[in-house]
Amino acid sequence: MRAVVARHPVWSGVLALLALILLYLVFAVWPDALIDRIGRKKVFLNALFNGITLGGLYFLVASGFTLIFGLMRNVNLAHGSLYLLGGYIGFFIADVTGLWLLAFPVAFLVVGLLGVLLQIFVFRRMEGQDLRQTLVTIGISIVLADLMLWGVGGDFYNINPPRWLSGPLETGLITSERVRSSGEVVTSYLKYPMVRIVIFLASVVIGVAMWLVLNRTRIGMLVRAGVDDRDMLSATGARIQLVFVGVFFFGAGLAGLAGVVGGTFQSVAPGEDIRFLLASLVVVIVGGMGSIPGAALGALLIGCAEQFGSVYFPTYAVVLTFLIMVVVLAFRPQGLLGRG
């Protein structure tokens, strides 16, 4: 930490200043001048919370993508379809059994197994042929999208969270303080949907767990060694194909899991596959290919940019995220946390 600050004093200063401004905006009671300038605090806080929780969802989708890419150099453009499939599976499991929690492991398992099939029958046959893999996964995503449209139709599905998660949560953050004519001060606090916060916390837990597994365990060591030098790792006798299958299972499973989360946050419908594929592409390009912390940072940035964009400049909200990507590409092509 100290070394980083010593190396980039200007950037550290700018970041610290931004963090302070953010803390002020979140915790202080806004003066009227500020409200006149950028609107009510409640809107701002909601956008911030929505952005962060959306970032959590993006992280779940993108981390699987970036893990697979980082280890195997496989660009799986069918990742969005895996997400959508997970969403549909989650919806039907939750609908039939009434158990929301059951939807997660089932979606994870089924989509993960599909990922294993993809790895064995597609990617292993075309090792090292990046372009062909990409094209084949585009083909697979087209076929899967149409099969799903055929199977479940074009309706929107919403996965309903259980009752104990459906209420709002009092966050204790002051949104406004008004003085009534009678002299008493009315303070209102921000309420935020419980389920989004819980899911966000869960994705943080998953992210931290992933980081720990990658950096503190033997399996993680194998995976990291594979990222750095695949041939050398297999020469030392590690069963690299098994590692590949495992990582593919986990990465695809995460996409399925994210599908259930996305279905609870928003809805599952045709077209979401492309949306989330694009989102994870942008996230990993911004964060740095193959880097889990990069995916987390990129997901937060893109999630917040999307939400703030849709509140403060509604017309060009989507373009804003791509603008971030273009700026990152122009000045740091390997991504914010990517290794150059």
Add this chain to the structure above:
Amino acid sequence: MPEITRAAAPQDSRLWVERIPPAYWIIGVILLIIPSFASDFVMFQIFGWTFILGMIATSLMFLGGYGGMVSLAQMTFAGVAGYMVAIFGDSAITNISMGWPWYITIPLALLIAVIFATCIGWLAVRTEGIYTIMITLAIAAAFFYFTRQNYDIFNGFQGFNSVLPPRLFGVNWRGPEAFYYLTLFWAAATYFAVLYISRAPFGLALQGVRDNPRRMAALGFNVTAHRVAAYAFSAIPAGLGGILLTWQSAQISPGTVGIQPAIDILIIAVVGGMRHPAGAFIGAFLYVILKTFAVDVLIALGLSGDRFQLLIGLGFLLVVFFSEDGLLGLWHKLRASRARDPLTGERRS
């Protein structure tokens, strides 16, 4: 090692007319006389559309085949040119369209498409291989969303309608025959221009950059400049295709430049084969035939006509799975195996 013998062969003494391969004569004559027996629908819808998609796919084939950069933004370049024609020229949206004459509008539209492609190319060549696909896909998506949201210039969701070609020489260029010959002319021009460039110094250097950028850089070639220039050039056939596409359907809207059309162009180029411009047109013809008749075939087979996308996807998957180089690649493989003696494995002379 057949290249060595070919290089040592004496200079061909035939006239240039005699040196044109017979296949070109046959296809050329067939294409020229098609209007004498084909119906209006076949001329306007099937062949017109084939030539247009073929031109856009050729621009991708040029980038991918000779430059080694697979870009999903070609449809976006086409869309930029199409939009510019609608904005500077005439359309039903009179409060945006400026109504300038065609001899300003069309060069301006192409110029803007080329400038746009140069900027995108400058951005995209900072990345390689797989990254290029992802970045151009993201750019295509950004342009799609931008045109859908922007009402001041791009007229948002609706886009522009009644964008018609100029009545030049008193001909209605949207008439089936006139449009057929118009698109045929530009498709042929694209085809020969790309073939010519592939053998010109620039094209050879570009292929060198594709095969070994480091060696080309060591030889003194500016690798980045060649790649960006390839993007700029690719915008010309794509832009022409975009303008013709706009005229054909008489409208342009965000749907024209969406993600699906961008991927369709990739499918066309890949299924046809990326090693020769002919592949782009073969792919386009197959795609148009499929798109036009697949619904009838599906219904005849007792399936719903909506499963068209499935058919395209499966076909694409099969071709990519079994051939590295599309249908042209399969054809070359077949020819190579026919030319080999089945017993000894040697090439027949």
